[in-house]
Amino acid sequence: MADKTNHDGNLERFMNQLGDSVLALSDGNIRAEVSEAGVDPDGEAERTRTVLHEALQKLENVNRRLSNLGHTVNSNGWHRERSGYRNACVTCGSFVSFTPATGEIRGEALDGLCLQSDQYTIRRREASR
Amino acid sequence: MGHLFSSIETTPPSPQIEPLEPTLLPPCSINASSKSALLVEGDQSLLSCFRQLLEKAGYAVRLAPDTEEGLRLFRECGPFNVVLINYYVPEKKGTGINCLIPQIHGVRLAASIRDMNPSQGIIIVALDYQCASDVPRPAEVAQIPVLIETGNGQLRSLLEKIEVDRAIKGLTSSELLQLQLFAKFRIRGLGRAARGRDWEDLLEEALYRTLIGAEDTQNGRHWNRRVSFVQHLKGAILSIASVWKRQFKEESTYLMSELLFHDAEGQDYSLIDNVASSSSPADQRLIEKNEEDRVLGLFNDDSEALQLLRGLMDGLRKTEIMSRYGLEEKKYAAALRRIRLKVLSQRNNGSRG
Numbered sequence: 001m002a003d004k005t006n007h008d009g010n011l012e013r014f015m016n017q018l019g020d021s022v023l024a025l026s027d028g029n030i031r032a033e034v035s036e037a038g039v040d041p042d043g044e045a046e047r048t049r050t051v052l053h054e055a056l057q058k059l060e061n062v063n064r065r066l067s068n069l070g071h072t073v074n075s076n077g078w079h080r081e082r083s084g085y086r087n088a089c090v091t092c093g094s095f096v097s098f099t100p101a102t103g104e105i106r107g108e109a110l111d112g113l114c115l116q117s118d119q120y121t122i123r124r125r126e127a128s129r
Numbered sequence: 130m131g132h133l134f135s136s137i138e139t140t141p142p143s144p145q146i147e148p149l150e151p152t153l154l155p156p157c158s159i160n161a162s163s164k165s166a167l168l169v170e171g172d173q174s175l176l177s178c179f180r181q182l183l184e185k186a187g188y189a190v191r192l193a194p195d196t197e198e199g200l201r202l203f204r205e206c207g208p209f210n211v212v213l214i215n216y217y218v219p220e221k222k223g224t225g226i227n228c229l230i231p232q233i234h235g236v237r238l239a240a241s242i243r244d245m246n247p248s249q250g251i252i253i254v255a256l257d258y259q260c261a262s263d264v265p266r267p268a269e270v271a272q273i274p275v276l277i278e279t280g281n282g283q284l285r286s287l288l289e290k291i292e293v294d295r296a297i298k299g300l301t302s303s304e305l306l307q308l309q310l311f312a313k314f315r316i317r318g319l320g321r322a323a324r325g326r327d328w329e330d331l332l333e334e335a336l337y338r339t340l341i342g343a344e345d346t347q348n349g350r351h352w353n354r355r356v357s358f359v360q361h362l363k364g365a366i367l368s369i370a371s372v373w374k375r376q377f378k379e380e381s382t383y384l385m386s387e388l389l390f391h392d393a394e395g396q397d398y399s400l401i402d403n404v405a406s407s408s409s410p411a412d413q414r415l416i417e418k419n420e421e422d423r424v425l426g427l428f429n430d431d432s433e434a435l436q437l438l439r440g441l442m443d444g445l446r447k448t449e450i451m452s453r454y455g456l457e458e459k460k461y462a463a464a465l466r467r468i469r470l471k472v473l474s475q476r477n478n479g480s481r482g
Binding site (some may be wrong): 060 | 262271282283285290300329330469473
């Protein structure tokens with residue numbers, strides 16, 4: 001059944017080349033091809049846009065939730081780990097993790113307000129007095 | 130929260146906003162720049178600060194010292210890539226504000242702009258607050274991001290989010306289809322290394338890397354505006370797929386059920402039985418070989434597609450395949466099309482990936 005020749009990466013190479021070939025298709029051809037595969041091209045296009053928008057929204061929700069609690073995270077401080085991304089508040093150091101698959105946010109940063117944030121913020125309101 | 134906006138005290142007129150100091154960056158021409166920003170800020174030092182930050186990020190900036198002028202500029206020159214509005218900006222030039230009570234002018238301008246153009250990217254600047262949730266604002270502008278810090282890359286992160294949002298909205302349906310199919314074929318190429326992830330996971334991950342790469346090219350994938358958004362996402366997808374593959378190779382383990390097959394008589398056999406023990410990743414190669422045979426088997430009745438497929442698997446380029454098998458351009462394109470359709474429809478029947 002199985003031979004001993006080296007097939008390492010053959011399928012990957014082939015699939016990758018198919019992927020590359022898609023990028024060279026004209027607008028009309030790609031729509032026609034998707035239709036021929038029995039799928040609604042407009043519906044699939046919007047589905048793809050939704051995937052991108054939802055991802056944007058998930059990360060926005062994480063940032064908003066942290067911001068609402070007064071935590072500040074470096075946008076480039078997110079580190080990819082096995083199940084998701086991890087970051088820490090730059091002022092209080094509490095951790096937060098975010099699982100892209102579910103949009104779930106966890107960590108001690110969600111336990112309450114950032115207690116140290118106002119020590120580092122110059123308040124114009126106070127300065128104007 | 131409505132009562133918070135009903136009482137507005139007006140303090141004696143504050144000093145007129147002086148012209149910007151000559152040491153500031155020279156203003157970019159709105160017409161010459163690909164990115165534009167409207168900055169509605171009544172405080173001169175903050176105005177200088179934000180103007181510099183925006184210009185450093187490549188924005189040509191229009192300035193408005195009050196909401197009246199901000200609205201006029203928006204009507205005249207909008208939409209902008211981004212509109213930054215200070216929460217405490219006065220309504221009219223020379224009108225003072227009382228920072229001790231909630232203000233309505235900034236959020237009212239944000240709401241008006243949102244009404245005129247719902248997709249306009251807006252940021253409300255409220256540096257006087259500790260938390261975004263503390264900033265009093267009506268529900269209709271609650272979704273507009275609030276900037277409470279000028280440091281830590283928060284502004285850059287919000288600008289990147291707005292730009293990416295704009296880019297997503299601007300993708301044509303054929304570009305979206307290209308991205309989807311590109312991601313689907315990459316996932317199929319990963320095989321078991323995909324670990325059950327599908328094209329949506331791959332595309333989603335590409336977007337996260339873009340957003341967290343706003344400043345960092347190590348962790349994320351910064352979107353260099355010199356390439357299109359599609360090209361950028363394609364690059365991110367390639368990079369992520371390659372990382373997933375490497376991680377899988379480093380940690381790969383197999384279930385016995387994945388290596389056991391049944392023949393036509395219902396006899397069980399293991400793929401490992403036929404492999405020389407010296408082949409280190411033999412089990413993985415056998416699984417790949419099995420999948421490769423399955424794909425080849427789809428084209429048993431299509432000799433041109435089969436030739437092309439073998440050529441692609443051997444890593445040959447288009448011209449090399451055409452030359453080796455004597456295929457003309459049209460026949461090559463038609464065969465490639467048949468292969469894509471069949472491979473995709475196979476997948477469509479099997480899973481969402």
